[in-house]
Amino acid sequence: xxxxxxxxxxEIIWTCVSCATCYSRCPMEINMAGxxxxxxVMAAETGAAKPDGDMPLMNKLLLGTIKTxxxxxxxxxxxxxxxxxxxxxxxxxxxxxxxxxxxxALLPSHGADKKMVKQIFKNLEKxxxx
Amino acid sequence: MKYAYFPGxxxxxxxxxxxxxTMTVTSGLGIELIxxxxxxxxxxxxxxxxxxxxxxxxxxxxxxxVKDMRLDMVVSCASCxxxxxxxxxxxxxxxxxxxxISAALxxxxxxxxxxxxxxxxxxxxxxLEAFKKALKHSLRGLKVASYYGCLLVRPPEITGFDDPENPxxxxxxxxxxxxxxxxxxxxxxxxxxxxxxTRSDLVVKxxxxxxxxAKDSGAQCIAVACPMCQIxxxxxxxxxxxxxxxxxxxxxxxxxxxxxxxLGMSENAxxxxxxxxxxxxxxxFIRP
Numbered sequence: 349x350x351x352x353x354x355x356x357x358x359e360i361i362w363t364c365v366s367c368a369t370c371y372s373r374c375p376m377e378i379n380m381a382g383x384x385x386x387x388x389v390m391a392a393e394t395g396a397a398k399p400d401g402d403m404p405l406m407n408k409l410l411l412g413t414i415k416t417x418x419x420x421x422x423x424x425x426x427x428x429x430x431x432x433x434x435x436x437x438x439x440x441x442x443x444x445x446x447x448x449x450x451x452x453a454l455l456p457s458h459g460a461d462k463k464m465v466k467q468i469f470k471n472l473e474k475x476x477x478x
Numbered sequence: 479m480k481y482a483y484f485p486g487x488x489x490x491x492x493x494x495x496x497x498x499x500t501m502t503v504t505s506g507l508g509i510e511l512i513x514x515x516x517x518x519x520x521x522x523x524x525x526x527x528x529x530x531x532x533x534x535x536x537x538x539x540x541x542x543x544v545k546d547m548r549l550d551m552v553v554s555c556a557s558c559x560x561x562x563x564x565x566x567x568x569x570x571x572x573x574x575x576x577x578x579i580s581a582a583l584x585x586x587x588x589x590x591x592x593x594x595x596x597x598x599x600x601x602x603x604x605x606l607e608a609f610k611k612a613l614k615h616s617l618r619g620l621k622v623a624s625y626y627g628c629l630l631v632r633p634p635e636i637t638g639f640d641d642p643e644n645p646x647x648x649x650x651x652x653x654x655x656x657x658x659x660x661x662x663x664x665x666x667x668x669x670x671x672x673x674x675x676t677r678s679d680l681v682v683k684x685x686x687x688x689x690x691x692a693k694d695s696g697a698q699c700i701a702v703a704c705p706m707c708q709i710x711x712x713x714x715x716x717x718x719x720x721x722x723x724x725x726x727x728x729x730x731x732x733x734x735x736x737x738x739x740x741l742g743m744s745e746n747a748x749x750x751x752x753x754x755x756x757x758x759x760x761x762x763f764i765r766p
C-alpha cells in the first residue's frame with residue numbers, strides 16, 4: 349500500500365490471471381481482480397506496460413477484431429500478434445493440427461450486429477472526449 | 479423449456495465442439511434454445527483489462543437483445559457467463575454505471591436478464607430424475623475429475639454458481655450418468671486462462687498441476703465447462719511433455735460431450751473428433 353508508479357512497470361499486473369481467488373477469500377472483501385484491471389488500464393495508458401509476452405498488444409489486437417467484425421477473430425489476432433512480437437515459431441507447430449481438426453476458425457464470423465458494436469465504441473469514445 | 483442461448487465467439491472457433499455438443503444434447507432433451515439475432519462478443523477475457531465501460535457495454539448489448547425476447551439467457555461458455563453476470567451486477571448496483579452503459583448502447587438497460595449456465599438449467603430446471611429418464615447409456619463407473627476453474631464460481635456473490643470452494647454440479651450429472659465424480663483438490667484452481675498465447679510458459683505449469691492432480695486422484699478423464707480450460711488442459715499436454723518429459727495422455731471432455739454419449743449421440747455430432755488428446759480410451763471404457 350502507498351506504492352506509486354513503480355506498480356505500473358511491474359510484471360505482476362500482467363502475470364495475474366484474473367482468477368479472483370484472492371477476492372473471493374479476502375476477509376476484507378478487497379476486489380484485487382478489479383484493482384489489477386485498473387492498474388492494467390493505467391499502465392497501458394501511460395505506455396509503461398511492456399511485460400513479457402506483450403499482453404497489451406494481444407488485448408489491442410483482439411479488441412480490434414471485435415470492433416471490425418463484432419465478434420472475436422482469434423486466428424487473425426494471433427497472426428498479427430506473432431508479427432508484432434516476432435514470435436512466429438512459438439506454437440506454430442500447433443496451427444496445422446488445430447486447423448485440420450476444425451479447432452479454430454479460418455475466417456472471421458459475419459453474423460454479428462456490427463452496427464451496434466461500432467456504435468458502442470463510438471459512443472464511449474465520444475463520452476471520454478467530453 | 480425454452481431459453482435464449484448466447485453461444486459466444488468461441489462457439490464458432492476454438493469451442494466448436496462445446497457448441498455442437500450443447501446443441502445436440504439440448505435437442506435430445508427437448509430443450510429449445512434460441513440465439514438472439516446478431517449477437518456480438520461479450521468482451522470476454524480482454525476488454526476488462528483495457529476499458530471497464532467497454533467491457534460492460536459489450537456484454538450488455540447482448541443482454542438487451544435477450545431482454546426483448548423475454549427469456550432467460552443460457553450460456554455454455556464459462557467466460558461469457560462471467561462477463562454477463564458481472565455486467566448485470568455492475569449495472570443493477572451502480573446507477574452511474576447504468577447511465578454510462580445506457581448512453582453507450584443508445585437504450586436503457588436495467589441489468590435484469592437472468593443469466594444461467596447450461597449445467598444449472600439441467601440441474602435446477604429439468605431436474606436429475608427427468609435427466610436420468612432420458613439416458614440411453616451409462617458411464618459404467620468411469621472415474622471423472624470435474625474441473626470447474628475460475629469463472630463459473632468466482633466471485634461467488636456475483637456468479638452465484640453452486641459452492642465456490644467445492645462445487646459439485648458437474649459431479650452430480652456424472653454420478654447420475656453412472657460415472658464416479660471424483661472428490662479431488664484442484665476443482666477450482668486456475669489453468670492460466672487468458673495467458674495461453676502470451677505466457678504459455680506459465681499456462682504449462684498451472685495446467686500440469688491440475689492434470690497431475692487429476693491423474694493422482696484416479697481420473698480416467700477430466701470434464702470441463704469452459705473453452706479456455708478445455709484448450710489449455712488439452713492442447714498444452716504436448717508442451718508439458720516437451721518441457722518436463724511427463725506424459726499424461728489425459729482426455730479433456732466437455733461435460734456436454736459426456737452427456738451426449740449417454741444420450742446415444744454420435745461422436746461427430748458431439749465434436750469428439752476435435753479433441754487433441756484422443757478420447758478413445760474413455761469411449762472404449764463406456765461402450766457396452
